[in-house]
Amino acid sequence: MTAKAPKVVRVPKAAYEHELSRLQAELVTMQQWVKVSGARIVVIFEGRDAAGKGSAIKRVTEYLNPRIARIVALPMPTDRERTQWYFQRYIEHLPAAGEIVLMDRSWYNRAGVERVMGYCTNDEYHRFLHQAPIFERMLVEDGILVVKYWFSVSDREQEKRFRSRLNDPMRRWKLSETDVLSITKWADYSRAKDDMFVHTDIPEARWWVVESEDKRASRLNVISHLLSLVPFERSDPPKVHIPPRPKVSDYERPPRDQMNPVPDHAATLLKANERSAQSEAL
Template identity: 65%
Template sequence: MGKKLYERELLRLQTELVAVQEWVRAEGVRLVVVFEGRDAAGKGGAIKRVAEHLNPRVARIVALPAPSERERGQWYFQRYVEQLPTAGEIVLFDRSWYNRAGVEHVMGFCGDKEYRRFLRQCPLFERMLVEDGMLLRKYWFSVSDAVQEERFRSRLEDPTRRWKLSPMDLESLTRWEAYSRAKDTMFAHTDIPESPWYVVESDDKRRARINMIAHLLSTLPYYEVPGPALTLPPRPPSTGYRRPPKASQTYVPDHPLPAT
């Protein structure tokens, strides 16, 4: 997708997302969007574009770290329940409870008993959320092995993005088929009518973002919420206030720019 077309359509869709935000606030909607997929599949970039123009007091991004010792002793879903939205909120999960069906299972961070329990409980958990009135949308970003490797190499060479890579990410290259089998099993158990999976082809990042946002909008019964009538008031006349001398305050200096 060309850059100009992408930017024009992205802005139009982001404007609609702002309308969704106001609808969520007005109607007390609880919206959860789950972003899953392989490493370097484009989840983070899509989340960034969804949230870019939204009010952070309404739309939260949740990207939980590894569980603490206390959290490992809890019911598996417990720490995710704490992050679910209240009325009038949107929560975007940058990875979610599905860690157990992917990374934890493939890398051996959970036992087979815990894994099987997750596959049984997850559909029940999600049905409970939906039955309680929560809007749950689940997106799987699908990337080819060649494009994933290309993106890994790009990150290795870019000092501003190298932090995105970890030894575990690189090991995923050698476990491609294991992750594929884990994803297939996960879909077989959790792609249910109440909360289906939507697959986003993401070798083309721009098209993936456009497709994902457009699809999300198409699944929501939102409407335009009229905003309050706002008028810029006239500035009142001066009452004699004078700013203190600049020398009395510490200013940030101009940063010297390299010669062109």
């Protein structure tokens, strides 16, 4: 029987937006330090389906340079990739100097969905649990900061979010048959997560649990915590001087009727708004 989850007190929207803006400004400062210092950072986002990993990643990267902060969300492996060493296809996505890589799911697929859904053999699974800590220690020894987040959400909140996606045409694509199976296999995923933590929560790369019943709180918490783990210093970018625009006398723009403009859809909205305002005035 599922225990009744405690009532969640959600962060007020105004307070959330104010603090999110402040934290995102700090992320921009951190990004500049990463660029200048040549630091390499890998941030892994794992957790329950619908726990808020994707939305957290969006808030982290919203104002960052995509050339510095890259999101990696790999599709299913190809037939060729299935014959490679398991970690091989992830290695090419690791950061070079001055880069941050945010993994929307990672090599831990093997310890989660592949284990629960039977997509890997027992030998492959146990080999992963043995090799993952070794692999991550190698990354850390080479100077890469590895940060691992597990987003936790209750079964009731997860189902609520699934149903919300099902009825929202803008987000229905985020709901798959495999996602829905996480409802019936809740206990299996719980055991898989527990076993994964036992074998891979190492001092060099700890697992950090993000409580995600309130998505606003989880986003603020994960950004604040990430900033606390990166030893960045303020490094302002060089000032850019914008020169005065010179006068151009030897260029004439081609006639507009020779171009193919995008239809002015916005103008139809303005006209509709004017008609609505006139109707209300009558």
